Amino acid sequence: MPDRSEVRIGEYGSALLRDSQLTPRDVNRLRALQAHGRLSLEQTPTGWRLKAGATVGLLVLDRIRLVMQPKFAIPGDRLMGWLAYALGAPAPLPVTSRHWATGPEGYADLVAAALLEQCQQLLREGLRRDYVSRQNLEPVLRGRLDVAAQTTLRYGQLDKLHVRTFDRETDIWDNRVLGTALQVACALTTSPDLARDLHTVADAFPNATPPEAALRALDRTRYTRLNARYRAAHTWARLLLRGGGVTDVLTDHGTAADGLLLAMPALWEAVVRRLVTDAAGDHGGHAVAGGGAAGITVRGDLGIVSAFRPDVLLSLPDRDPTVRTLLPVDAKYKRYDHHGVSAADVHQLLTYSAGYTPSDDRRAVIVHPRTGGHSYRVLQVDSPRGRLGDVHVLGIDTHTHPQQATAWLGSVLPLTNG
Incomplete structure (x- = not known):
């Protein structure tokens, strides 16, 4: 791997790059990420101004290694714990002792360590045949x-x-996709010890397949009792193979780059979906589908039919045990611990409350990240004709463990249900 200078910027931060630091291929890749809203690239008289959005991770370009560090709500030493919680996968052991800034790999280093740990466990148990x-x-x-x-x-x-x-x-897809992911992880890390361990473990897996074929195989994978123990390793493999962008929770199609990028709003939505679903389960609630026939749709305008879908729609027991009520919950990766809720978000949540809750008790919930403890406040939205609805604003302290946040949310959730 050629030596590359390292450029570090924080979430929503910016950096000035000289013309000599970016090749035409780098510019094309950064433009592709810009088209997906991951960052912005602007030409200046002396080079380029690169500004990060709500995206963190590592991007390996031809002449530089671009590291985008989390600075908003989820600190680096907690990021992997929240990511593992959102994905339902075990966090790698080094997370408890490592921080984002311990090496140039940062987040990519920790994901590679997570994959390595799971693959080592599979080797100890014996690869599936x-x-x-x-x-x-x-x-x-x-x-x-x-x-x-x-x-x-x-x-x-x-x-x-x-x-x-x-x-x-052992030369089956369950194992071959892991061999591919291990090779990709080797290319992302500059840590000699981690790279050596990744190479050693990769040699024990069947011949790797191209990343595109491996991703298609992972998308087709269905888990049974025969391969259920591969789920965690495949989770980290999928994240690494997605590369420089984010689909489902973590990757956008169509962006080809060597790196590992994480869209923080997408991560926060995944976190909130699991948090509120787990918390509601303790009170007899569960998540229900908010799309299809149960969705809020707009018809009659120019173009296709549009829809409003909350991130989570909870079904909760009412005061009357024979009745259940719906509660729309939306994840907002915004600084609502530092400033008020925007008018656009209030309008959105009022639409959810009008579509899913009783006319005499309109309500909806916003969940946002914060530091310095959890928070809870209620916005009352009134009109000359009376109350339009309540918006409950819950702030989750991302310095805590996800399980602690779930317990707190479980104590507050009944208050949001009338």
Whole structure:
């Protein structure tokens, strides 16, 4: 790997880059990320001004290593814990003793360590084997004779037989995708110890497949009792293979870059979905679908039909045990611990409350990240004709463990249900 200078910027921070620091290929990759809203790139008389948005992680360009550090709500030493919570995967052991700034890899280093730990555990338990079909040329009959190949390729010779065999091998997709992810992780880290361990473990897995094929295989994977123990390793592998962008929780399609980027708003939405679902479960509640026939739709305008969907729609028991009520919850990755809720978000939450809650008790919930303790306040929205609704604003302290935040949310959630 060629030596690259390191550029560090914080979340929502900016940096000035010289023309010599970016190649035309780098500019194209950064423009692609800009099109997805991950950062902005502006040309200046002497070079480029790069400004990060709510995206953190590592981007390996031709001449620089760009490290975007979290500075808003989730500190670096807690980021992996919250990410693991959102993904439902175990956090890597080094998280308890490492911080974002301990090396140039930062977040990518910790994700690589998480993958390494899970792969080492799989090796200790023994890699999964499954029947694999092979076509071989053998001196004796083993398996099933391939009559067509034998007659067309051997012309009646019987010293070698074309056979089809089914043997139990480790060369299956469950293992091959991990070999690919381990190789990608090696390219992202400059830590000698971590790189050595990744290379050692990668050698124990079957031959790697191209990242695109590995991602397609991961998207097709369905977990049963036979491969359930692979779920955590595949979670970290999927995150690494997505590279320089974010789909589902973490990656945008169409962005090709060497790196590992995390969109913090997408992470926060995933965190909130799990937080409120876990907290509601302690009170007899559960999440329900907010789309389809149950969604809020807008018709009659120019273009396609649009829809309003809260991040989470909870079904909760009412005072009357035979009745259940709906509570819309929306995740906002904003500094609502430092300034008031925007008018646009108030309008959005009032729309949710009008669509899902009783006319005599309109309410909805905003969950935002903060530091310095949890917070809870209620916005009363009134009109000349009376109360339009209440917006409950919950601030989650991201310096705490996710489980502690879940417990606090469970104590506050009944207050938001009338």
